[in-house]
Each structure stands twice: as structure tokens, then as C-alpha cells.
Amino acid sequence: MPDSTAPQRQDTLLRMVRMDRRSFTRLSALALAATRVPSFAQPASTAVKPVGYAAIGLGTISDIFMRACAKTQTAKITALVTGHPETKGKKYAAMYGIPESSIYTYETYERLRDNKDVEAVYVGLPNSMHREYTVRAAQMGKHVLCEKPMAISSAECRQMIDACRAAGVKLMIAYRIHYEPTHLEAQRLIQSGAIGDLQSFEGAFGFNAKPNQWRLTKQFGGGGSLMDVGIYPMNEIRWLVGEEPTAFTAVATTRDHASGRFAEMEQTLDFTLKFPSGITAALGCTYGSDMPGFLRIHGDRGSLMIENAYNYTGPHLFGIGGGVHVDTTTQGDQTLHFQLEAEHFSNCIRTNTQPKTPGEEGLHDMLAIEAIYKAAGTPIA
């Protein structure tokens, strides 16, 4: 695969980063990161045919994903799968130049098999539908980029991994944080020894959920705030530590008994993780308040903070406590993270390489989620 556009690509990423008083240090660091992290420095060559994706489920997150693909040279929406073909289907088909013959329903999903313009699917469905539409896509020979959480149980995750392996297709879980420049910079700083040996973390993420949505039902959500938002800091910590947690404590709670939102799952869950090396984390997540995502990362020589960590835009990384000097925010609209993950998966397909966040990454999160729910005394399903 030609690499001639890599410097240009790198410049684009650098421009996303706000210039500040530490800009020179930052630029050097980012340039280094770009040369070391494959997903970050991928060439977006015009000489390579874009990967055609079918977007399955046309809700909010698929809307962003489709807009993101339109900004890439390597990912192109070529088909749609929706329960509303006449409205949403035709609207998005017109927006992205998709022939009406490539609008599918859940009943006609199997016909995707014969659409040669579709090499991969993007699964933007409710959690409990991820397994079925992933397995069936694999059986049709399509690669799968599946939203997080990967599914609603580790057993389902294993079925998805097995199906993709059996079909010889790639499976990537859409952990957008792994492809985001500011989070990559945090990883690079940690790996460079800037804060010494990792010791512990605090973090959280949550929002005040409106009633009457699929994520508040056991049938579609499969679990509560842990599966949807608590997974963010937990996944990032697993990634940064590079180990799997082996001990868990948790407490679940519901304060709002009036609205009926939490009839089927917990409102809030606070939990701790412990890794084999002794690194620990204290974390919270909720559907009951707007709990801005954050991660505090402590080493024995300094601490980092990521504020606004898990929204679609603008994570802000800075040193706290004086041990390390960094202050950077990623610029870009809400499509950026999705653009980067789409480009990564397209590149993996074209170069036949393993995604950085394969199905096993989703499985490990789900195993941790099950252990946390068990510790809380709340069954996952």
C-alpha cells in the first residue's frame, strides 16, 4: 500500500490540535506518536478503492458514522439496513449517493450477501441485536465493525468472534477512544515513562437518560449504565494498563424511583478494578445525572487528567499535581473519532491486518462487566 500521503495525513492531524504555550513540545510528541502508532499514521491514499460499508440501524450513532465516512477516502457507505426504508432509508440514500436498490430492511438483510459494493457492515443497533447482525454478516462474508458494548454477554461475544473467524472476515469493536489523538498522547506519555510507574486511576462517565428509550430496557440494553457508559473509562484503563483486571468490587443504586426509568436496571454503579500488577481503579457511571467523563491517571512520578474524556468532541489532557507538563485538546467535530476508526478498519481490510480493537477487546470488557455486575449483586440479564 503506497505511503506517499502519510506526511500530509500527519499534518492534518496536527492541525486538529490546539496551539498553546506548549505547542512545540506537543508537536514533537505528536509527530513521534504518529510515526509509532500505526492506526494514527495510516495513509489515506486515493489510489486504494474505498471499503464499502452497509450501515445497519440508522439512529444517532450511525448518522455520525455515515457523516464521518463521507470525510474519508477509504470508507464509503454503499448500503443501508433500516426498519424505515421509505423515510430514513431514502433520505440517507440521497445524501450519500446510494442506489435505492441498496436500501435493505431487517427482513431483506440476507440479500446483502449479493451486493458486491458491500465489503463490511457497521452495526449501530441496540446492544442486544449486535450478536445476531454480526454473526449473519460474517456468514454473508462481510467484515464487521460493531459498536460497543460488543453484545450483552460474554457468551454472545464468543459466538461473534467464532462466526467471524469461521467466515474469514475481520471483526472490530468501535472503541473510538483507541484512535483519538489526545487519548493516544496520554498512552504515549505513559509509555514514555513521563509519570513513572502506573499506580491507580479514577474515572467516570454518565448522563441523565430520557425515559422511554431502548437502552433503559433489559431486552435491548441488556444492562444499565455500566454497559453503555461505564465501559468507557474501564476500557481505556484496561488498554492503558495492558492487563486484564482480576478483582472487582461494585455497588449499584437507584435514587430515582419516580420516573420509571430504572425499572429494569440500575441507575448508578460505582466500582473498583484491580489488575494483576496491583494497579487499581475507582470508577463511577450513571444514567441519572450528567456526569462528565473523566480519567485521572496516577504514576509514581506524576498524574494526568483527561477531562471531557468520552464525549464525541474535545477531550482535554493535562498534567495535575505538577509532575508532568502537557496541556492539549483535540479539535474537530463529532465525526472525527468515527472517521479515525473507520479509516483504521478500512486499512485493516485492505492490508489484511488485525484491528487494534478486535472482538477479543469487546469480550474482555464483557467479562469484566459480568464480574462487576456479579460483585454488585445485580444480574446482567
Next chain:
Amino acid sequence: MPDSTAPQRQDTLLRMVRMDRRSFTRLSALALAATRVPSFAQPASTAVKPVGYAAIGLGTISDIFMRACAKTQTAKITALVTGHPETKGKKYAAMYGIPESSIYTYETYERLRDNKDVEAVYVGLPNSMHREYTVRAAQMGKHVLCEKPMAISSAECRQMIDACRAAGVKLMIAYRIHYEPTHLEAQRLIQSGAIGDLQSFEGAFGFNAKPNQWRLTKQFGGGGSLMDVGIYPMNEIRWLVGEEPTAFTAVATTRDHASGRFAEMEQTLDFTLKFPSGITAALGCTYGSDMPGFLRIHGDRGSLMIENAYNYTGPHLFGIGGGVHVDTTTQGDQTLHFQLEAEHFSNCIRTNTQPKTPGEEGLHDMLAIEAIYKAAGTPIA
């Protein structure tokens, strides 16, 4: 007690607060707080004789306390108790105009009984010595302002409460956060409904402890980072919630096995609290990294953050997530918190009122600490 100096006192406090773009809102709020919170609006009348304190233990924290008293009109250091009478004793006696006859050692401590210039003691000793020197002070008829943690077990706390009650003296635990303007402003905002119903908290505090100090020994510290620094966010949360936690989870860990610092206690402890109303907290503390103190406070209509929360200077309170608008930092040097708590206790003595943070406050923290250590599987002593 004359109240004529109250407006002047209030002005002084207001000047401590940094002026910023929300200064008007802030000033109004603080003025309101000053009229509602007795400890905050106490007159420092020159017409009232200052309370004479004996400082017991002349380490770092007593040094700050003595400097703080020198700035008040209601608290005066009139005696010293030290193992180094010829060096530290004479030095501080000269600094604060204390006669050399009022320098005591631990062997001559009982002679304090006959010193009419001493109405109260400030216990700035290692944790495991708090009980003995509090009980003996009470038996000499002296009021007691004791540093946190109150002692090293709930049984000791009860002995201290009983001894002070039997002797008819007041007992206050030096929880300086309860007297600090920015933390009081957080409490006021919560009570005003600014963030809606309280839901959950995240917080932490810790530092990278130098080896060979009393707090790293079981004999003098009585426990690890939880007793010394984890107590800060936990105590503040108990205070803000106004309930006692009833469920606890915890995980203890030690990463540093090389330095020998953690031979007798945990390095890091992450834990959760749950209150009867369903409010929860996820917290961390450590002696193994510089973990800046923070508290994130979530209501169902907004969230507050206190950064730099537990150092001696400059807590910074601000809204996060858009639900509430506040941005304030207390100005003042490291004596301010101590000055405010000394003035509060002096006022309680002069007006025969109960301190806001009596022995029972320390006992409740110790009961929680014991429950957390039990949950972690680590014995407290």
C-alpha cells in the same frame, strides 16, 4: 457576646475570595452563606479574652496551627508540650511570647493542669497518641481540639468522647474543610438545590510518602492512606450528604514492594460508599503517588467539581457539565483553614456551644474506616 465586628469579619472573608467574572453572584452567595453558617460569621471581638491553647507535639501541622492562631483575636498559644523543650520548645516560646515555665515535656504533661493560661489543648500528635493526650487533657479540665483522624479505632474514639463528656470539656476534631469558604459554598449550592437531588460522588486524595516517617508505621499511624488522606473526601461526602454510609466495598493494593515503605500498611485503597438514601461514592487514596485531592458532586440537575480540594490552600470550585455556574477559589495562605477552625472552637468555648465537628464526627469516620478496611480484607491494626 458582642456582634459589632461581624460585618468587618465578613468583609475580611470576602476579600479572601478571588474576584472573577462571576464575582457579583459569588459575593451575594457568600454574603448569604456568612449570615447562615455560624462558624463562618463569628465575630472576632477584641472585647473577649482569647482562649489559651497548649500545642501538643510541635511538628509541621502544629507549626501551621500556631501561626494561624497568631492571626486570630480569639485563639492564643500559651503553652507547649514537646519532646524537644530546649530546641523546638524555646524556639516557639520566643516566637509566640510564651514563658519558658509553660514549656512542658511528655513527662511533665500533667503539670498543665495548674496552668490557668491554658484552657484548651491542640493535639497535633501522631494518630495513635491522640486518645491518650485527649483523655488526659480532659481529665485536667482542658478543652480539646484534636487533629484527624481522631484516633486509630472506634473504641478509642468512644473513650475520648466519654472522657470529655465526663470532664465537662468540649471536644472538636480539626476537620478544617468544614470551616473553609469554598467548601462551604459547595455545601450552600447543594442545599439551595442548584444541582438538584444529590446522586453520587467521585473523589480522591493522596501523596507520595517519603520513607521513615511515623505515618507509615502501624504503631503510630494505625492504618494507611485511608486514615490519613482518604478520610478527606469521605468525611466531606458524609458531611454533604448528611447521612452515615451503610454499605462499603474496597480493594487495597501495594505496588511498591522495593522501598520498604509499605511493610505495615497498604499503599493504595480504592473504595465505594453507599448511603441509606441510595447516594453512592467511588473514592481513592494513596501514599504511593501525588494524587491531587478532588471531589466531583453529581445531582440530577448538575455537577460540581472541587479541584485541589484538600491541600492547605486554594480549593477551586466550579460547575462541570453545564448544569450550574460557579467558579471560585479561596485565596489565603496555608494558615487560613486552621485560623477558621481555631476561631470556631474558641467561639464554642466562649459561648458554650457544640462544635460543628465534635468527637462524634470523628467517631463516625472511624466506624466507616473500620468498615472499609474490613471490606478490603485488611485489618486496621
